[in-house]
Amino acid sequence: MPFNCLTARLHAYPFLLPLALAMLAFSGCSAPTAMAPRSNLSRESAIMMAQHTAEAAGGRVFTIAPTGSMKPTLDENSVVAVETVVFGQLRQGDIVIYRNSAGVPIVHRLYEQANGSWIVLGDNNPSVDREAVTPANLLGRVCAIFYTSSGPQGNAPAALAQR
Numbered sequence: 001m002p003f004n005c006l007t008a009r010l011h012a013y014p015f016l017l018p019l020a021l022a023m024l025a026f027s028g029c030s031a032p033t034a035m036a037p038r039s040n041l042s043r044e045s046a047i048m049m050a051q052h053t054a055e056a057a058g059g060r061v062f063t064i065a066p067t068g069s070m071k072p073t074l075d076e077n078s079v080v081a082v083e084t085v086v087f088g089q090l091r092q093g094d095i096v097i098y099r100n101s102a103g104v105p106i107v108h109r110l111y112e113q114a115n116g117s118w119i120v121l122g123d124n125n126p127s128v129d130r131e132a133v134t135p136a137n138l139l140g141r142v143c144a145i146f147y148t149s150s151g152p153q154g155n156a157p158a159a160l161a162q163r
Contacts, residue, residue, distance in 0.1 A: 036075040046146035057083035069122030082140035095142040
Protein backbone atom coordinates (compact mmCIF):
# COMPACT_ATOMS: atom_id res chain seq x y z
CA MET A 1 0.00 0.00 0.00
CA PRO A 2 1.50 3.39 -0.95
CA PHE A 3 2.52 5.54 2.00
CA ASN A 4 0.02 8.36 1.28
CA CYS A 5 -2.85 5.81 1.11
CA LEU A 6 -1.74 4.40 4.46
CA THR A 7 -1.56 7.83 6.10
CA ALA A 8 -4.99 8.74 4.70
CA ARG A 9 -6.44 5.58 6.28
CA LEU A 10 -4.70 6.32 9.58
CA HIS A 11 -6.29 9.79 9.64
CA ALA A 12 -9.71 8.34 8.79
CA TYR A 13 -9.36 5.51 11.35
CA PRO A 14 -7.11 6.80 14.15
CA PHE A 15 -7.43 3.55 16.14
CA LEU A 16 -5.47 1.70 13.41
CA LEU A 17 -2.07 3.10 14.40
CA PRO A 18 -2.09 1.90 18.04
CA LEU A 19 -3.62 -1.38 16.89
CA ALA A 20 -0.94 -1.88 14.22
CA LEU A 21 1.83 -1.00 16.66
CA ALA A 22 0.43 -3.38 19.29
CA MET A 23 0.18 -6.18 16.71
CA LEU A 24 3.77 -5.57 15.64
CA ALA A 25 5.03 -5.44 19.24
CA PHE A 26 3.37 -8.71 20.25
CA SER A 27 3.77 -10.64 17.01
CA GLY A 28 7.40 -11.52 17.53
CA CYS A 29 8.45 -9.44 14.53
CA SER A 30 11.76 -7.74 14.83
CA ALA A 31 14.35 -6.10 12.67
CA PRO A 32 16.17 -8.53 10.40
CA THR A 33 19.27 -10.04 11.92
CA ALA A 34 22.10 -12.06 10.52
CA MET A 35 20.89 -15.11 12.41
CA ALA A 36 19.13 -18.10 10.91
CA PRO A 37 15.91 -19.33 12.51
CA ARG A 38 16.07 -21.75 15.43
CA SER A 39 13.84 -24.58 16.54
CA ASN A 40 13.67 -26.98 19.46
CA LEU A 41 14.75 -29.79 17.16
CA SER A 42 17.94 -31.49 18.31
CA ARG A 43 20.85 -31.76 15.91
CA GLU A 44 20.53 -35.54 15.84
CA SER A 45 16.78 -35.40 15.08
CA ALA A 46 17.37 -32.85 12.32
CA ILE A 47 20.00 -35.06 10.71
CA MET A 48 17.70 -38.08 10.92
CA MET A 49 14.79 -36.16 9.35
CA ALA A 50 17.09 -34.75 6.67
CA GLN A 51 18.33 -38.27 5.90
CA HIS A 52 14.77 -39.49 5.34
CA THR A 53 14.08 -36.50 3.09
CA ALA A 54 17.32 -36.92 1.15
CA GLU A 55 16.69 -40.64 0.65
CA ALA A 56 13.24 -39.89 -0.80
CA ALA A 57 14.81 -37.31 -3.15
CA GLY A 58 17.79 -39.47 -4.10
CA GLY A 59 20.19 -37.06 -2.45
CA ARG A 60 22.42 -36.45 0.54
CA VAL A 61 22.55 -34.61 3.87
CA PHE A 62 24.90 -31.76 4.72
CA THR A 63 25.43 -29.69 7.83
CA ILE A 64 26.45 -26.08 7.41
CA ALA A 65 29.90 -24.92 8.47
CA PRO A 66 30.09 -21.71 10.58
CA THR A 67 31.22 -19.24 7.91
CA GLY A 68 28.25 -16.85 7.91
CA SER A 69 28.01 -16.41 4.15
CA MET A 70 24.45 -17.76 3.91
CA LYS A 71 23.05 -15.95 6.96
CA PRO A 72 20.28 -15.41 7.77
CA THR A 73 19.01 -18.31 5.61
CA LEU A 74 21.54 -20.88 6.84
CA ASP A 75 24.10 -21.04 9.62
CA GLU A 76 25.97 -23.66 11.65
CA ASN A 77 22.70 -24.75 13.30
CA SER A 78 21.22 -25.72 9.93
CA VAL A 79 21.01 -29.15 8.36
CA VAL A 80 20.02 -29.46 4.71
CA ALA A 81 18.70 -32.26 2.55
CA VAL A 82 20.03 -32.04 -0.98
CA GLU A 83 18.26 -33.59 -3.96
CA THR A 84 19.87 -34.71 -7.16
CA VAL A 85 18.81 -32.47 -9.99
CA VAL A 86 19.41 -32.22 -13.71
CA PHE A 87 21.57 -29.15 -14.37
CA GLY A 88 19.07 -27.78 -16.89
CA GLN A 89 16.33 -27.76 -14.23
CA LEU A 90 18.17 -25.29 -11.99
CA ARG A 91 16.58 -21.89 -11.60
CA GLN A 92 17.82 -18.53 -10.40
CA GLY A 93 17.42 -18.35 -6.61
CA ASP A 94 17.88 -22.08 -5.99
CA ILE A 95 20.28 -22.94 -3.17
CA VAL A 96 22.78 -25.49 -4.41
CA ILE A 97 25.81 -27.35 -3.18
CA TYR A 98 28.78 -27.60 -5.49
CA ARG A 99 32.35 -28.80 -5.07
CA ASN A 100 34.96 -26.07 -5.51
CA SER A 101 38.35 -26.67 -7.17
CA ALA A 102 39.83 -27.71 -3.80
CA GLY A 103 37.11 -30.38 -3.50
CA VAL A 104 35.24 -28.61 -0.68
CA PRO A 105 31.42 -28.60 -0.83
CA ILE A 106 30.06 -25.04 -0.97
CA VAL A 107 26.42 -24.08 -0.40
CA HIS A 108 25.32 -20.84 -2.09
CA ARG A 109 22.44 -19.43 -4.08
CA LEU A 110 22.24 -19.37 -7.89
CA TYR A 111 22.63 -15.77 -8.92
CA GLU A 112 22.93 -15.64 -12.69
CA GLN A 113 23.40 -17.99 -15.63
CA ALA A 114 26.39 -17.31 -17.87
CA ASN A 115 28.11 -19.34 -20.59
CA GLY A 116 26.46 -22.63 -19.68
CA SER A 117 27.24 -22.35 -15.97
CA TRP A 118 25.76 -20.63 -12.93
CA ILE A 119 27.32 -17.77 -11.03
CA VAL A 120 26.62 -18.18 -7.31
CA LEU A 121 26.47 -15.82 -4.36
CA GLY A 122 26.20 -16.34 -0.62
CA ASP A 123 23.18 -14.50 0.82
CA ASN A 124 25.49 -12.55 3.16
CA ASN A 125 28.36 -12.01 0.71
CA PRO A 126 29.07 -8.72 -1.09
CA SER A 127 30.33 -10.38 -4.28
CA VAL A 128 29.81 -13.53 -6.32
CA ASP A 129 31.98 -16.63 -5.94
CA ARG A 130 35.15 -16.91 -8.01
CA GLU A 131 34.05 -20.34 -9.22
CA ALA A 132 30.90 -21.11 -11.15
CA VAL A 133 28.58 -24.09 -10.81
CA THR A 134 28.80 -26.48 -13.75
CA PRO A 135 27.28 -29.89 -14.45
CA ALA A 136 30.62 -31.42 -13.40
CA ASN A 137 30.85 -29.84 -9.92
CA LEU A 138 27.15 -29.71 -8.97
CA LEU A 139 26.33 -31.94 -5.98
CA GLY A 140 22.64 -31.05 -5.79
CA ARG A 141 19.93 -28.57 -4.88
CA VAL A 142 18.76 -27.92 -1.33
CA CYS A 143 15.24 -29.32 -1.05
CA ALA A 144 14.73 -29.02 2.73
CA ILE A 145 16.26 -27.01 5.58
CA PHE A 146 16.10 -28.18 9.18
CA TYR A 147 16.85 -25.57 11.80
CA THR A 148 18.12 -26.86 15.13
CA SER A 149 18.72 -25.62 18.63
CA SER A 150 22.39 -26.60 18.72
CA GLY A 151 25.58 -26.05 16.79
CA PRO A 152 27.69 -28.35 14.65
CA GLN A 153 27.96 -31.97 15.71
CA GLY A 154 27.10 -35.26 14.19
CA ASN A 155 28.68 -37.11 11.33
CA ALA A 156 26.97 -35.61 8.27
CA PRO A 157 29.40 -33.97 5.84
CA ALA A 158 29.70 -30.22 6.26
CA ALA A 159 29.19 -27.80 3.40
CA LEU A 160 30.82 -24.44 3.66
CA ALA A 161 28.70 -21.41 3.29
CA GLN A 162 31.90 -19.74 2.17
CA ARG A 163 32.82 -16.08 2.45
